[in-house]
Amino acid sequence: MRISQVSVRMTNEFDVISNLPGYIMDQILSGLPIKEAVRTSILSRKWRYKWSSLPVLVFDEQCTEDSFSQPHQNLVKIIDKVLLLHIGPIQKFKLSHKEFCATSDIDHWILRLSRASVEEIVLDIWNGQFYKIPTSLFNCQDLIHLELYGCLVKIPSTFEGFKNLESLDLQFIELSPDGLEALISSCPLLKHLILNNLVGITQVNLEASNLEWLDVQGAFQDVAFGVMNSLKSVTVGFSDDIANKHGPDNANTISLHKLFQNLPKIQSLKLENYSLKYLAIGNVPQTLPIEPLHLNYLFTCIDFNSVEEILTVICLIRSSPQLKQVDFQNRAKDQQTTRIGTMADFWEDHGVCCLEQVQVVSVGGIFGSELELELMKFMLTSLPNLQKMTIQPNSTCGEGKLLRELLRSRRASTQAEVIFI
Known part of the structure; x- marks a missing residue:
């Protein structure tokens, strides 16, 4: 190819670049890192300062x-x-x-x-x-x-x-x-x-009338909610085990009653790290005085060794007529086995309750202990509209035994599917 032909071809290519519509140039520049966008100034006179209005x-x-x-x-x-x-x-x-x-x-x-x-x-x-x-x-x-x-x-x-x-x-x-x-x-x-x-x-006092989505994480000792009628999604994560600093008679501001009293339209609640343990301080009622009528999703980071935390979750489920999905994430590093007899009696006492609204359950980070197995059996026998239970073990240890036990377990829902991942 002759030099003149190469020159004409390059000129035509630059003409195409220079004559691009303004909105196309804007799209090209917006997709480039700022340093590369500045470099486009050498392409032509039309491009020289185009980047400067990004x-x-x-x-x-x-x-x-x-x-x-x-x-x-x-x-x-x-x-x-x-x-x-x-x-x-x-x-x-x-x-x-x-x-x-x-x-x-x-x-x-x-x-x-x-x-x-x-x-x-x-x-x-x-x-x-x-x-x-x-x-x-x-x-x-x-x-x-x-x-x-x-x-x-x-x-x-x-x-x-x-x-x-x-x-x-x-x-x-x-x-x-x-x-x-x-x-x-x-x-x-x-x-x-x-x-x-x-x-x-260490303490957060919140009140914002138009707030819809809230995520609070850290080494807080308390989170106090004012009345927030627009709040739909709440994530609370106490990073420290501060529940040990409170005696059973000490009233915590973020009690179950106050939480839902001040957040009447909450739809999603995530209790991460030690938040559930904090809510479980004191006497946990069977049901809440004020039902969270709009709550449809609940995530809890839970210690399966704790009767108090399990009771708190059951209270939340019982009190939430629109709750469709419940996710459990194991917080304990190991599972104790000294309370199996007591826990067996516990589940027998609570097995009569019927939780019709829940359709999806997931349990993550489990070790395959008897305590975890009893909770999953309880869910299978107490949720008549359960569609899917997803189980994610912490390791493959005990997975086969878990699967066999759950497959043999009676189910309140004929459609319930158990999935291991």
Whole structure:
């Protein structure tokens, strides 16, 4: 092929690239890492500054994947250049790089964002000390989503709230209890809330009228719910075995009665880590005074050795007329066998109850002990509309015996299917 022919072919290809419709160019740029999007400026005059109006800016490991040294410094240069040349609104700004440490450069970037009507900010500080959030962040009044990881947050006295914020994600954050309450209460449209491992906070007091989805995890001693009529999904995970710090006569704020009294529309409840043990403190009633009428999914991390925890789960099932699925995850590292006789009597006493609403059950992380087997037999004999029971052993040890025992067990539902995975 002659040089002139090659030249014509290349010219035609560049003409095609240059004459792409604007919306196609936008789609191409939005699918590229920000560093590659900037490099498209060399394609043609039409592409030169096209990247500078990108509404979504994500700065992560892809920005420095070809930098063999000083990824932190290289990332700072990239962000400085992008924000300097950027024009138009910024819908989303995300900084999440495993090699990036807290630095004062972030202060300038947030100040720039506060003037750009930004709707979403994600700051993940993985290395070094907590990054102290500047007051300029609280001037971002167009924020819809805010996500902070590894930050120190101090709410300024002049803060009047995020009036448009719908989603708040705080993980490994240091702030005061008063600051947390002030932040949540000043977000009237808040629908999604994640609180994970908050430094310096042992008790969480929550009240948000429009909140629909809540996930609270960490070394908390208590979680107090105000009346939240919109809340549909709740996940609570006490990471410490704090139940041992409470005597049986000590009333815990998150009692079964108060939990459902203040959350009348809850549909999904996940009790992770030691949360079920905490709820089981004190006398557990057979049924709740106020039924969770909308609860259809229940997950519990359970110690099968604990009569109190088992009673708590049965109470929840009995009291939830719309409950369709119950998932158990074994929390105990080993299964005791000293209480088998007592537990056999226990299941005989409770075997008369009929739990018609439950259709799907799963049991995970089990060791094949008699205690676990008795619970599964109880479910098979007490759930007349059970369709499927999924069992996931912690190991293959005892799986054959479990299967044989369950296959021989009487079933209240003729359609019940037992599946081992």
